[in-house]
Amino acid sequence: MRPTMRVLIVEDEKKVARALREGLEAERYDVRVAGSGEEGFFLANHEVFDCVVLDLMLPHRDGLEVLATLRRRGLSTPVLILTAKDTVDDRVRGLDSGADDYLVKPFAIPELLARIRALLRRGRPDQVLMLRQDDLEMDLVTRKVVRAGQAIDLTVKEFEVLEYLLRHAGRVVSREMLTREVWRIAARATPFDNVIDVTIARLRRKIDDPFASTLLHTVRGVGFVLRGGRR
Amino acid sequence: MSVRARLALWHGGVLAFVVCVFSIGVLLFVSVRLSRALDAQIDQDLATIEKVYREETGDLGELAHRMGLVLFEVVEGQTVIYRTVGWPPAGATPYRVRTTGDALHRLSAARDESPLRQTLSTLTLILAIGVPGALTLALGGGYFLAGRVLAPIGAMAEAARKITAESLTARLVVENPRDEFGRLAAVFNDTLARLHEAFEQLRRFTADASHELRTPLTAVRSVGEVALQRHLSAEGYREVIGSMLEEVDRLTRLVENLLTLTRAESGRIPLTLEVVDLAELATSVVESLRVLAEDKEQTLAVETAGPISVRCDPAILHQALLNLLYNAIRYTPSEGTIRVSARATPPGGAVIAVVDTGPGIPIEHRERIFERFYRVDGGRSRDAGGVGLGLAIARWAVEANGGRIEVEGEEGQGSVFRIVMPQRS
Numbered sequence: 001m002r003p004t005m006r007v008l009i010v011e012d013e014k015k016v017a018r019a020l021r022e023g024l025e026a027e028r029y030d031v032r033v034a035g036s037g038e039e040g041f042f043l044a045n046h047e048v049f050d051c052v053v054l055d056l057m058l059p060h061r062d063g064l065e066v067l068a069t070l071r072r073r074g075l076s077t078p079v080l081i082l083t084a085k086d087t088v089d090d091r092v093r094g095l096d097s098g099a100d101d102y103l104v105k106p107f108a109i110p111e112l113l114a115r116i117r118a119l120l121r122r123g124r125p126d127q128v129l130m131l132r133q134d135d136l137e138m139d140l141v142t143r144k145v146v147r148a149g150q151a152i153d154l155t156v157k158e159f160e161v162l163e164y165l166l167r168h169a170g171r172v173v174s175r176e177m178l179t180r181e182v183w184r185i186a187a188r189a190t191p192f193d194n195v196i197d198v199t200i201a202r203l204r205r206k207i208d209d210p211f212a213s214t215l216l217h218t219v220r221g222v223g224f225v226l227r228g229g230r231r
Numbered sequence: 232m233s234v235r236a237r238l239a240l241w242h243g244g245v246l247a248f249v250v251c252v253f254s255i256g257v258l259l260f261v262s263v264r265l266s267r268a269l270d271a272q273i274d275q276d277l278a279t280i281e282k283v284y285r286e287e288t289g290d291l292g293e294l295a296h297r298m299g300l301v302l303f304e305v306v307e308g309q310t311v312i313y314r315t316v317g318w319p320p321a322g323a324t325p326y327r328v329r330t331t332g333d334a335l336h337r338l339s340a341a342r343d344e345s346p347l348r349q350t351l352s353t354l355t356l357i358l359a360i361g362v363p364g365a366l367t368l369a370l371g372g373g374y375f376l377a378g379r380v381l382a383p384i385g386a387m388a389e390a391a392r393k394i395t396a397e398s399l400t401a402r403l404v405v406e407n408p409r410d411e412f413g414r415l416a417a418v419f420n421d422t423l424a425r426l427h428e429a430f431e432q433l434r435r436f437t438a439d440a441s442h443e444l445r446t447p448l449t450a451v452r453s454v455g456e457v458a459l460q461r462h463l464s465a466e467g468y469r470e471v472i473g474s475m476l477e478e479v480d481r482l483t484r485l486v487e488n489l490l491t492l493t494r495a496e497s498g499r500i501p502l503t504l505e506v507v508d509l510a511e512l513a514t515s516v517v518e519s520l521r522v523l524a525e526d527k528e529q530t531l532a533v534e535t536a537g538p539i540s541v542r543c544d545p546a547i548l549h550q551a552l553l554n555l556l557y558n559a560i561r562y563t564p565s566e567g568t569i570r571v572s573a574r575a576t577p578p579g580g581a582v583i584a585v586v587d588t589g590p591g592i593p594i595e596h597r598e599r600i601f602e603r604f605y606r607v608d609g610g611r612s613r614d615a616g617g618v619g620l621g622l623a624i625a626r627w628a629v630e631a632n633g634g635r636i637e638v639e640g641e642e643g644q645g646s647v648f649r650i651v652m653p654q655r656s
Contacts, residue, residue, distance in 0.1 A: 106483050183519060191557050198522040221476025
């Protein structure tokens, strides 16, 4: 059992703040929400957090300013910024001010969760050689996939998608995350959803269809999740 | 100062200079000529006097009588031989005196100079009054003429003032297309036409964009409203929310595309130029979309011959080719064939062609398919989440890299899209 991680959310838009809180709490994070830059600054200064999610467009006090001040005062907590402006300039300014990562609105909650996990994991070496979910096993060294003792032949992309899903097992992975992380295409305007859907369908034919239980599930409108079959 | 006044002043100034030079010339010329004529007359008088003096000195009185207004004096040594009444000339009347003779004889004659002076002063008076008068007239006339000539410009300015974004269809009247004003009006009208077109495009774009935004919004709204009125199972609500999220996805993608285009068109996407192997780029795009073709049982072939080095932004060109190939796969029926070929056109150029066996693009649509939101099938089939911006983005992406994009092919015979990267000298 991991210790409970504390996350501070600085976001003035109430609906978004609430969705973030619920999404993070469902992942068993301890969440505090600040509705303004001042409040966020105060909380970050007086309490200890493992991660800060900071909206850049805040009333009265700009998010970047808050961040820069916090960093000047020696705060080293990882900070993920949320921005509605995704020009290169804004990103550079954000990262220059001391942000560890950024997400452009509108973002998907699964993606935010994945980014936060990545920030919290940072610095810890990734020594996994074998990924496993129920009776599905993936050997990252020999690049072999086996389910219920049967070897499964996957294409390179299918392997990479399955690896990504296994690494995020039990959590929803959005199409956007797959586009960026597996296909390595950064442009958000790219029509890649069909490619992902077809690849997932093929993967499903290979790892699920011949077997009794289903591991790879589609979450409509959100993405895909690999999780243990219900018995 | 208005152009009209400046024109009139310049005109008047030049004219004044010319007229003054001319008047002074005339005065000098006339005075010299008259003065010489008077001298000649007096010299003639002296000749007559000398003749009479030498032949018959006693007749000098008679001569004086005959010569009337001419005064003269004949001196021999220190002795005055003859002297007319009133010699030496003095008093109010100005006389011109000339003298001739040798050491022994001295003959002098004088004539009244006032007619000459009279003439000169009259001439001076005439010029002094006439020149400024003429100049005033010329200035006034010039001002009037300049006004007449410049009137079309005023009219144009007035007409142009009335043209706003709402009345961009109005045009200036071209009276004579060959003169300067005609050309000016034509140029202005041309600018107006282009402005009008740009405004129309913007208007269409806004209308199309709001239409495209409305469609998914309507879906989200109605799906949500209907679901709220019914009693569904948890699974049912999950379906409804999922369906709403799909529409949100479409909205998100639409906004992303619009932003990309807007940013692209205002030149705010910086290019990262590097030397790229287009053969490799084409192959990677084909391989990334191959699953789609396989899913439709299409044949997808890529033909390249060796590396093709071109200087461009690989990510942006990648997107262009991706969009082209995506469309080709989408519009080519099952079991069709799509060929992607890349070849170098040295030095430095390249052509990438995407050839499909789809329905082809009717010639009347060919000009417009690269416009935003333009769709050949007016029915707006929105399968596969197309928003009608793919080709517009592709065109921008190619043009931003200094290339051009072409389309050809007969209707019903498939189409050929080409990315042409120019040669470099």
